[in-house]
Amino acid sequence: QQQVKQSPQSLIVQKGGISIINCAYENTAFDYFPWYQQFPGKGPALLIAIRPDVSEKKEGRFTISFNKSAKQFSLHIMDSQPGDSATYFCAASYSGNTPLVFGKGTRLSVIA
Amino acid sequence: GAVVSQHPSRVICKSGTSVKIECRSLDFQATTMFWYRQFPKQSLMLMATSNEGSKATYEQGVEKDKFLINHASLTLSTLTVTSAHPEDSSFYICSARDSQGAAGNTIYFGEGSWLTVV
Numbered sequence: 001q002q003q004v005k006q007s008p009q010s011l012i013v014q015k016g017g018i019s020i021i022n023c024a025y026e027n028t029a030f031d032y033f034p035w036y037q038q039f040p041g042k043g044p045a046l047l048i049a050i051r052p053d054v055s056e057k058k059e060g061r062f063t064i065s066f067n068k069s070a071k072q073f074s075l076h077i078m079d080s081q082p083g084d085s086a087t088y089f090c091a092a093s094y095s096g097n098t099p100l101v102f103g104k105g106t107r108l109s110v111i112a
Numbered sequence: 113g114a115v116v117s118q119h120p121s122r123v124i125c126k127s128g129t130s131v132k133i134e135c136r137s138l139d140f141q142a143t144t145m146f147w148y149r150q151f152p153k154q155s156l157m158l159m160a161t162s163n164e165g166s167k168a169t170y171e172q173g174v175e176k177d178k179f180l181i182n183h184a185s186l187t188l189s190t191l192t193v194t195s196a197h198p199e200d201s202s203f204y205i206c207s208a209r210d211s212q213g214a215a216g217n218t219i220y221f222g223e224g225s226w227l228t229v230v
Contacts, residue, residue, distance in 0.1 A: 041224070046219070093219070099158050100207075
């Protein structure tokens, strides 16, 4: 049973455009929703994270939108750049020493 | 942000030997660390949860006698792949939970270790 479903699997965006990646979760006990960026051969780097008490969080060009009732959250990358080309993972966890549950990842390619 | 250091970044070992991978939280204490395995173009697969001072909790299908995990201090966890075989070749990544940071309960990842068994 996949607890976090991520889409699309791959995404191609023109430079300067908006990249949008969506995730849906099933476990209503989840209370922490991070996004990670991973470049080939590197470990995932925390990009931005949100908790269910807010509907949106913005850090620079990256924004998380969170819809608690729909059990969905999304990552928006504004003014996408070729350097943003990477694999993005959404994840979820709940309080305590529980591990993250990951989506399957989205391979983003930003083309000039 | 917080840093998790993983060493070695790449290691080649002969089949039948053991190899140890270290994971350190550099600027925070991590009571809980996690070990993942990642195959090419796939998501991270959780192998085990490592709690400081206690036995690790392994995910179903992960051989605890083959993948030995030790979390002897609040800043160090190790993964030892024993009697390695070519099918153990993979990208191993650790992560550590910072429960005391400003953001609260944030999980940071190491840069990963490429293991090649020949």
